[in-house]
Amino acid sequence: MITVDEKEQIRRAHYLEGKSIRQIQRETGHHRETIRKALEDGEVPRYTRQEPRPCPVLxxxxxxxxxxxxxxxxxxxxxxxxxxxxxxxxxxxxxxxxxxxxxxxxxxxxxxxxxTQVFIPLDYPPGHIAQVDFGQAQVVIAGQRLTAYLFCLRLGYSRQPFVTALPTQAQEAFFAGHVRAFDFLGGVPRVLVYDNLKAAVQRILEGHDREEQATFVAFRSHYLFESRFCTPHQAHEKGLVEGLVGYARRNWLTPPPECSSWEALNDYLLEKCRAEGSRRLHGMACTIGEALALEQPHLLPLPPRSYPCCVVQPVQANGFGLVTFQTNRYSVPADHVHEPLWLHAFVDRIEISNGQQVLAVHPRCYGRERDILNPLHYLRLLEQRPGAWEQAKPIREWQQRWPAVYDRYLAALRERLPMAQATREFVRILRLHEDYAEGLIAQALEQALAAHCYSADGVKQLLLRLVEPGPLPPLDPKTLAHLAIGPVIWPDVAQFDRLLSDLAGGGR
Structure with missing residues (x-):
């Protein structure tokens, strides 16, 4: 192969000096075909292998x-x-x-x-499409390091992102993420693109056909959007949202934020999503927020009510008034233990109903084999069985967090009444939590101690004075003195034996 300098000499000899190809061949010794190629192309010569190099071992x-x-x-x-x-x-x-x-x-x-793959640049009409994905990140909630599952959605036209953190990626959380995103956007995209996550897809069929979960079809019907699913192992088909997961982790969740609750964490993420509206991405003529304002009129309208994002299953309480869901047990009021019940598992709470009214609401527990007890559910039983007070697990857990005045008032009752009677009277006071807030009851107990009032009826009267509007005459402790309860004198049942003896003997 000739060099670029030799090629220049050949071209000068032919075009400037008028020499023929034969003469140049005699002078340089190059083949005529090499000279013709040099005359056709003056660029730097490049070597091109005609056949791959043999590799006899490989x-x-x-x-x-x-x-x-x-x-x-x-x-x-x-x-x-x-x-x-x-x-x-x-x-x-x-x-x-x-x-x-x-x-x-x-x-x-x-x-x-x-x-090596080649992709086609895509352009989306306003309100037409959004992409959805789940990711994970480490966060600190109430001092405890937890794994947060990030529901991520990005609109195709405006590129507006939405990210919310959830304690699970179960189907109810999947639906709850949608509802929060739709509320944030003010409407519903017409098409949502997913990978083949189990919350939506029951079975992958040929091509793009899917056997979808019945509950997902009901959710989709409620909001009237269309769903599309990516080819397995082809994440680039929803590349808009694939990058959002990493972006949120790197820019919003590094270092892991420390929040008091899941609500506080999601408020923080919501602020970050709103702040994205001021950015202008490469290739966009306006900011994300301006593009979102143009896109919102093209979104589907929100339905009058949100979809109930929960799992529903029938349950039956055991002898301790507990129903089981995912290895954890939740209490129900003792009066409804023998009824057929329904459990509604939301992302943040558990609701238990009898089909007519909600009987119990608990914060949802994501641990395993734990008892979540509401002490109010057991007060009726404790009023009947005061001897179980000291060992009652719901009360022992409650005592660790109730106001100190509760312990002082219970001690004052026990100084004046027999143990069982004092316990019953205090249980009646605790049952006031069914209608009044703990802070008001604690305030009423402080006033009761100051007024030397030691009865549930007296505490209730003090509560009514706290909650009823309008000025009231000052409280005279003497007016409450008659409400104090003294020891109960039980009747002498031996009198009945004497009466029966008299009747048997013919006496009157």
Whole structure:
């Protein structure tokens, strides 16, 4: 191959000095075809191999390496062949004598060819499409490090992102993320694109056909959007939202935020989503917020009521007044233990009903094999069985967090009344929580101690004075003195024996 300087000499000799190709051949010794190519093209000469270089050691095993890499496509990513493992298998199983670097070079060449893909630039009409994905991040809630599942949605036209954190990625959380996103956007995108997550897809069929979960179809029907699902292992089909998961982790959740509750964390994320409205992305003529304002009129309207994002299942309380959901047990009022009940599991709470009214509401527990007890559910039983007071688990848990005045008032009752009677009277006071807030009851108990009033009826009267509007005459402690309860004198049942003896003897 001639150099660029030799090519220049040939071209000058022919075009400037008028020499023929034959004369240039005699003077330079180059072949006539080489001279003709130099006259046609004055660029720097490039060497092009006509045939691939033979690899006598590697060529016999190339089909085998390609077969192994093809089979790896159906395996988990962490159990696929590395170049090192391929070289080890070739050496031990097929007596390969080539170097490991030779195998690494060829495997890298094959993998680069497999990764090379060409994509088509896409443009979305306003309000038409949004993409959805789930991600994970570490957060600190009430001092405890937890895994948060990030529901991420991004609109196609305006690129407006929405991110909310959830304690689970179960179906009820999947639906709740949608509802929060729709409320934030002020409408519903006409098409939502998903991967094949279990909350929506029951079974993958041929092509883009899916057997969808019945509850997901009901949710979709409520909001009237259309769903589309990506080809398995082709995450680029929803590339808009794939980048949002990492963006939120790097920019909003690094270092892990410390929040008092899930609500506080989501308020923080909501502020970050709103702040994105001031950004102008590459290739956009306006900011995200301005584009969202143009897109919102094209979204589907929100329905009059939100979809109930919960799992519903029938339950039956056991002998301790507890129903079980996902290994955890939740209390119900003792009066309804023998009724058929329904449990509604929301993301943040558990509701238990009898089909006519909600009987109990508990914060949802994501631990395992724990009892979530509402002490109010057991007060009627304790009023009947005061002897169980000291060992009652709901009361022992409640005592750790109730106001200190409760303990002082109970001690004052026990100084003046027999143990069982004092316990019953205090249980009657605790039952006031069914209608009044704890702060008001604590305030009424402070006043009761100051007025030397030791009865549930007196405490209730003090409560009524606290909640009723309008000025009232000052309280005279003497007016409450008659409400104090003294020891109960039980009747002498021996009198009935004497009466029966008299009747048997004919007396009157």
């Amino acid at each position: 060529d016999p095993v190339k089909p085998l390496i390609q077969q192994w890499l093809d089979e790896d496509e159906a395996r988990p990513p962490k159990q696929r062949h590395t170049a090192k493992r391929i070289h080890e298998r070739l050496t031990t199983e097929y007596h390969f004598t080539g170097a490991a670097s030779t195998v690494r070079r060829y495997v890298g060449q094959l993998r680069r060819q497999r990764r």
